[in-house]
Amino acid sequence: MSQVDTQLEELKSEIEAEIPSTISITDVKYEGPELVVYTRDPKEFAGDGNLVRQLASKLRKRITVRPDPDVLSRPAEAREKVMDVIPEEAGVQDLDFHEDTGEVVIEAEKPGMVIGRHGSTLREITREVGWTPEVVRTPPIESSTVSNVRNFLKQERQERRDILERVGRQIHREEMQDEQWVRITTLGCCREVGRAAFILNTAETRVLVDCGDKPGAEGEVPYLQIPEALGAGAQNLDAVVLTHAHLDHSALIPLLFKYGYDGPIYCTEPTRDLMGLLTLDYLDVASKEGRTPPYESAQVREAIKHCIPLEYGDVTDIAPDLKLTFHNAGHILGSAVSHFHVGDGLYNVAFSGDIHYDDTRLFNGAVNDFPRVEALVMESTYGGRNDYQTDQEDSEEALIDVINEAHEKGGKVLIPAFAVGRSQEIMLVIEEAMRTGKIPEMPVHLDGMIWEATAIHTTYPEYLRDDLQDRIFHDDENPFLADQFNHIDGGEDERQEVVDEGPAIILSTSGMVTGGPIMSWLRHLGSDEDSTLTFVGYQAQGTLGRRIQNGWDEIPVSDFGSGRDGRGSKLTLEMDVETVDGFSGHADREGLMNFVRNMSPRPEKVLCVHGDESSVQDFSSALYHEFNMRTFAPKNLETFRFK
Known part of the structure; x- marks a missing residue:
């Protein structure tokens, strides 16, 4: 018997000594950093809300309790009982039962209502059906990334369990x-x-x-x-x-x-x-x-x-x-x-x-x-x-001034932005400025991965500021769902339509002007004296963004993706160039x-x-x-x- 197997046997004995004699333990395994405890009595385990917490504290390990597959109720039966336990307002979208692990994945618009205060609703689910619930959020904005990742991990569950078990044994080796x-x-x-x-x-x-x-x-x-x-x-x-x-x-x-x-x-x-x-x-x-x-x-x-x-x-x-x-x-x-x-x-x-x-x-x-x-x-x-950045409030006012000046000239504001982080920060500033009348209402076009990255932000609001979390939980207040935001998904044709229309704000990747759709926007708008290129993030040495910041007005623009023959060309930059500090991550x-x-x-x-x-x-x-x-x-x- 290996050292890890001996360790698991000892842990099983320790757990059995700590829990009521009415609860049986059938197996104990490592899965990654977690200790997974299988029991024929999951309902009794769930009846004591402190039991798992006490075990984790004593053993100094993260513990997950799962039902032995032999004692599981049938998914069709369990589905009805689970739905009876969960409040209707939780907005349950899907229940996915995994008989190999005894887990039921519950996708809901409001996971907090599925979890309940201190996990009370989760324990009630286990008490009713024996299955171990796992909760995921339905993204308020549909995200192909989140959907693809979840589906992929679902398809690879068995191999992933093998990986986790191998990793767990490696972590706890002698x-x-x-x-x-x-x-x-x-x-x-x-x-x-x-x-x-x-x-x-x-x-x-x-x-x-x-x-x-x-x-x-x-x-x-x-x-x-x-x-x-x-x-x-x-x-x-x-x-x-x-x-x-x-x-x-x-x-x-x-x-x-x-x-x-x-x-x-x-x-x-x-x-x-x-x-x-x-x-x-x-x-x-x-x-x-x-x-x-x-x-x-x-x-x-x-x-x-x-x-x-x-x-x-x-x-x-x-x-x-x-x-x-x-x-x-x-x-x-x-x-x-x-x-x-x-x-x-x-x-x-x-x-x-x-x-x-x-x-x-x-x-x-x-x-x-x-x-x-x-x-x-x-x-x-x-x-x-x-390296002292402008105060955040002053930075926002400076951006508002740039937008208003371009709007008065009938031009557009082109903002190279990182898809993740800075784009969402700028979106919040623009949404509030329009809502409060600090800038006129106009279309805000999001190009590249910005819309998809924003959807991922709304999937994980627990990682955001508390007040922003609260707004995302209410669809009518979710700032990322404001009517002004438009996802550019029609390529060059849609970009040309935007260029032909009136004042607008365009957020586009890449943030350091090193490729991506920002190059197309420069081809479209670079010669427009009424428009403004506005940097809001760090431009690393050697990037085209840093060169433009430093005064380059003749820049190389690749023709790839433009419908031309793929050869590079030079562009004379005639649009204004501004840098608004203070939005860096x-x-x-x-x-x-x-x-x-x-x-x-x-x-x-x-x-x-x-x-x-x-x-x-x-x-x-x-x-x-x-x-x-x-x-x-x-x-x-x-x-x-x-x-």
Whole structure:
């Protein structure tokens, strides 16, 4: 019997000693980080609302209770009883019974009403029918991404269970090493923005944190082939942790599966869905631009299948000597500050990912309260000494002024925007400004993936600010459903119709003008002196967006997708160019300083990454002088030993 099997037998005995003798346990398994307990008496288990909580606390494990398949009532019978328990106002759309696991997936417009206060309705469902309920939200805006991900995972349930069981056994394996140490190796993202990738190494475990590309720099990818990463074989990676879905952090996650990785990806649920959306689009854009994609859609599906979603605040075992906890990063939907607890109190490391410290219209500000943090890997995008963003209220007024000026001239406002995060922030500003009469009502056209990304935001309102959640729960108040918003889905013909009509606002990907539909809009509107190109997000060095910001007025515009012969051409830019600061998803210099200033406790060491060379060096120096802590502005391919 293996060490894991022995451990499971001992856990089964412990559980049996803790529960009433009337409840039988038929099996205990690991599925990923969770301990799954099978019982012939699920109704009795559900009768005591504190029993699972007490077991989880005593065993210090996440526990799921499932009915033994032998005791399940027939789905047709159970369906009627489940519907009797759930309030009609919950808006149940579908019940999907899975006899292999004894779970019933309930899709509802209002999941909270299915869950009930402290899970009371879920327990009542189990008491009535024995099945274990799992609840998902019906998106207020139909999302093909969410639908496709859910259907795919449903089709792959058996293989996914096999993956989870294998991962669970790996997590709970016996530790083999006597020595203890902690190292971080930088594979990208140092003294540059993009290709985020780090290896967190202990004597027992190797974890990859993020794996992105570099905007505007084709071929510059993380140094994955070094011995500390995949050089010793992808199978030597225990886990991948994805802080958020932006491509400079996620684009090359599927590539790992091409190299033979077959392990878990830990992320939040919206990050999983957004990664699928953005990486598939990444392949599509590469193909349209005549580039060879680094992987295929099959690897994107593999990545999704291997995702293990975690919620903010859940402490989760991901290796024998590593616990991971996600906290809100305030950057984009599902973005997470990733906190690692190494060993039995040996050391604690946090990776900020990308953060926004202050509240925005979309999100609460980043969490910086941890039990312990000795080392922090900290983004420094706006860490330069002069990187102070405009106050949010002033930024909104500046955008309103730009829109009003263009409207008075009869022109259009073209906003290059990231599909995820900034677009939704701008949509909220525009919706309120029109509703309150600060700008005239006019069409707001959303091109590229913006509408789909918005639909995903409405699927996961629990990741948004409280007041925005409340509005999304009420269709008549959902700001994303405002009549002014129009999804561009008719390609060039529809774009030409928009150009031929009157004043309008156009939000289009890509946010750094590196490809996608924004190039078509520049061809259509670039020579219109009455229209305004307005930047609202960070433009990385080497991108066309940064060049236009710096004064370029003759720009290369690819003709791919325009119905022409595919040759490149030059465009003289005659439209006004404006930059409205303050809408970035990144904290500015003051926000970054405050994130560290208010950390409790403050870290002993900080690695300043994800910023231009001057930004990371300025920020590293400022932290050292302000807080007398050890700081570093590492280069790529450096290794730091912390213990």
